[in-house]
Amino acid sequence: MGKIIKGVILGIVNVVFIWIALYLLSAEAYLVFVLLLLGALLTNLLFIVPKGYPYRYLLPAAFFMILLVVYPIIYTVYISVTNYGTGNILNKEQVIAQLEERYVRDTGSPDFSFSAYRDPQSGLWFLFTDSEGRQMVGHSGELTFVEQGDPLLGQLAGYTELTRVDVAQSLQELQAQSFSYDESRELRMRNINAFNLYEQQYSYDREKDVLLEVQTGTLYTQENGYFQAPDGTRLTPGFRAVIGFDNFRRLFGNPQVTGPFARVFGWTVQWALLSVATTFVVGLFLAILLNDPYLRLRKLYRSLLILPYAIPAFISALIWRGLFNTELGVINQILQATIGSSVRWLQDPLWAKVALVILNLWLGFPYMMIICLGALQSINAEMYEAALVDGATTWQQFCHITMPLLMVSVAPLLVSSFSFNFNNFSVIYLLTAGRPPIVGAQTPAGHTDILISYTYRLAFESGRGTDYGLASAVTLVIFLITGVITFFNFRFTGALEDVSKNV
Amino acid sequence: MYRRHSFFRGLWRHAVLLIFVVFALFPILWVISASFNPSNTLVGQSLIPKNASLANYREIFTSEQYPIALWIKNSIVIGLITSALVVAMTSLAAYAFSRFRFKGRREGLFASLLVQVFPQMLAAVSIYLLVLSIGKLIPALGINTHAGLIMVYLGGAMGVNAWLMKGYFDTIPTSLEESAMIDGASPFQAYYMIILPLARPILAVIFLLQFIGTYSEFILASVLISSSEKYTLAVGLQLFIHDQYASRWGVFSAASVLGALPIVILFMFLQKYLVSGLTSGAVKG
Structure with missing residues (x-):
């Protein structure tokens, strides 16, 4: 039974391998073909050798992880030292x-007048006459010199001759025609009246x-x-070419790039800190209120307060964008009605940041509330009784019992939350899209852009074209920062020790 | 820390909590109200809509220019397929990590932990270029295909989930499998017939978490998908409402309500697991 299953799986896998291999061969992608072959060999080996047994279980997951996580990371490093981007897209x-396809007019070329014809299969034919009255027929790239009475001329007479209007209408098609005249020169359309001789430019x-x-x-x-x-x-x-560390040099040395990058970087850190601080303070405060066993309706409060967390963030962000709308949004309507003035939420750099923090508070406080509630419930009540006996005030209890014990379990989550918000693309992009723009920046940078949204705009929506190289350089900076933060978080929580203890 | 308090001394707590309940619920109620408001604009909306109607919801299912219902369907289908494949593949990997001892096991575990450090979306640029070149060889997996997008999601989901699932498998005692193997079961049969049924809770949780994550994913979908009939809701909705709040608010609201509904329902199911999962995560990292 097991053998049959094994055989079937291996069979299917090999069929897929062969199918892809044929594709690769027909596309002449030999390097990938060799890699695939090695992969196929390894797979078959693992299925045949008994020692390979455990690895069979890891194959599918490992395959996707290497192809779509590990490889892109390495490729990002590679792009960051190339000039890949608009103007340097091709290899x-x-x-x-x-460049070799470019032709320039031979400056001494005479004009060749022409008439164009269409045969019944709508193929194009030309009859050229040069300045000395010699005639030639051109069709699908080839020229044939003709004398008076040549049968080709009779053939042409049977086709429909294009009028001036027809010529003007199918100009693009005509301009694409070229006929080799001699070894280095070609006959190409110069204007609506004449063809000229062109030669290869490079x-x-x-x-x-x-x-x-x-x-x-x-x-x-x-x-x-x-x-x-x-x-x-x-x-x-x-x-496309490897240009060394030019992208990094631009990032840290070119004032028009460095200036915006530094501002974006500064706001990214502020944003992540503010997000964690606001959501944590509100979440903890609500958790303390809700943890009170004597509070009426606490279950109801909890289920209502948790609701923002249940809605997909991209929907919430788009909704809040409507609420923050400067002219028509409900928030400005309420402000108008109560204090008589409104705020330019998404146009003013400062208020756009405030709007983002409010949105992220709304999105994030339920999560903090849940984890704080969980952590509070695990604190032993006897501690508070002992403190009460010693005459501690509520504030003292909070500072000396609640906070230290809470932090043991919550601090790592705060750090994770920091790195999550550090890269919280969808909230930024969907509420402000990084706007309003920073004036005078050479790269597309906005006052509310964080590093990741800045990268996205560099790569995919700059008005001046894409700049994959610079975008990848910024990505590496993000990798570095996220990596360092997470590393310390792992050290703190002992996740690495878990691995090394081999649990 | 907490004492029984009189009604009036407890009043301020309720006042504070009510303020936050209003903060939390107002946007939701406002959008629900707008979704029933036939005027389809931000202008002059009130919390209780006059002459409420289902016109906006009808629009979602009938509009040909903006097939919002189709986008929701795309998101659900992509989410379901991704989650099912992720659960299948990670449970296999987690089983190996939990039950076998082999060379490279520690390194593998470490790698799956390390990969979480680098969120996949950060490499959006190279993933785009990668899928572009895959598409040249295998068009069915290229740019602007659902299969290509699902493939990308599969890669990103392995690290975290394999780690979580392995933790759960470790808590299942090995004695059951051992007796099954004495009866002649292969390790794969033990995995399939013993571990998987016993691990149903974690499989369900990972399936649902993955579904929610995939459903809400924006950046990779927006980079990889480019034609209207293939958009996921996240991409389509953003393009639909982009700077058109004055003229499409009602339909947008209806789409938001409808689009959020599957996730809210799943969330209610998951709440219990989430709360315990999040706090146990606090200890384990």
């Missing part, structure tokens, strides 16, 4: 191919790894992901 091969020398501009003889060498002339002119597009 070098593609850029060379694109040619790539594979051995010397330089690009030659044919007409001028300028040599372009590669420099930081661009082909660059001796006078410093760069050809666009550039290509």
Whole structure:
């Protein structure tokens, strides 16, 4: 029975492997193909060798974790030292191919007048006449010189000739046509009246790894992901290339990037601290009130107060955005009615931050309340009785019994909450989207952007194009900070010791 | 610390609690009210809607330009598939970590702990590029496919859950499996027929937590999904309401109520587990 199951599973897995391998081969992705082959071998080995038994259980989880967590982290490190982004999206091969496809008009070229025809299969035919009256027929990239009375001319006469209006309408199609004239030159459309001779603008020398501009003889060498002339002119597009620590240098050295980055960083820390502090203070306060066994309706209060926690945060954030709406939002209506003035919630840098903290308080205090309630209930009541006998005031009891005992279990959660809010993308992005923008910043940065939303905007929605390289550099900074915080939290809670004790 | 107090001395507590109840409930009630308000705008809304109607809810199911009902369905389907696969895969891994002794076990446990340090969404850029290139080889798993999105979620969910589940498996005594194996059961049969049924509570909790997490996930879905009929609710709702509060508030509110409902219901079920889970987490980290 077990053997059959094993055989079936291995069979299915191998079929999937072969299927993907065929895909990879047809796509000529040989490196991935080799990796897949190694993976397939390892899998089969684990299923055949008895010693591999435990690993079979780990395979699926390990596969997804390595592919979609570990690999992206490593890849982030790699991108952070490249110039990947708008202007440098393609790889070098593609850029060379694109540059070699460029043609410039041969300055001495005469005009070739033309008439265009369509055959019944709607293929395009041309009849060119050069300045000396020689005629040639062009079709699908090839030119044929014709004399008077050539059968080709008779063939053309049978097709529909394009009028000037037709030509204007299918201009794009006509402009895409090119016919090789001699070894280095091509016939291409110059304007609606004439074709001209064009020659290749650049040619790539594979051995010397330089690009030659044919007409001028300028040599372009590669420099930081661009082909660059001796006078410093760069050809666009550039290509993806490793540029070392330039992104980090920009992040910490270029005032127009560093300024906004420092402000974003400062607000990220403030935001995380404020979020933890406000939610914890309110949560603890409510927990102490609700922990009172003599309080009437405490169960009802608890279930009502917990409700904000039950609603998906993205919905809550969008709802609050409506409530905070400056012109029409209910909060400003209430402020108008009570104190007679309203607040520019989402346009003013300070008030936008206040709005965020209020929203996050609403989202987060129930969680703090729940964990504080749990922690309070585990504190032995006899402690308070003893304190009472010694004549301690309520405040003294709170400071010397409640807080220290509470912190033992709650402090690690506060740290986790700090790192969670440090990266709390959806709340920021959905309420303010990082706005209002910081004036004069070279990168898209806003007053309420935190590092993670800043990264997102760098990578996916900058008006000036994407900058994956810089975005990945910022991501590494976040990794570093989150990593350090969590490491200390693990040390504090002893999670690492749990592993090393091998529980 | 607490003493029995007279009605009036207890009054301030109720006053304070009531203020916070208003704070907690007001946005919810306001949105529920707006969802029944046929005027579909922020302007002049009152807490109790005049001539309440279901027009906004009807709009959700009939609008062709903004198929909100479809987005909710997408979110639920993606959440269910992700959660089911996560539970299946992590329970296998957790079983191995809990019951077998093998080379690399400690390192594996450590890795699953370490991976939690780096939330997957931080690597959104490289995940996007990765899925882009996977899509070139296997279009069914590429950008703008639900399968691709689910695949990404699977990767991110392994670390935490394997750790949690292993902790629970450790508390199940091994004697039952041992006697089953004496009767000739294979370790896989022991896992399938003994451990899984006994571990049903933790499987349910992880399934539900994963469902809630996937349902609410925004950043990866917004990066990976780009066409309207494939949006999850989180992505679609944001684009639907984006700066259109004056003209779409009613329909948005109805969508919010409807979209939050599955999660609120699940949450009510889970509350008991959550409370105990969160506090035991406090001790264990």
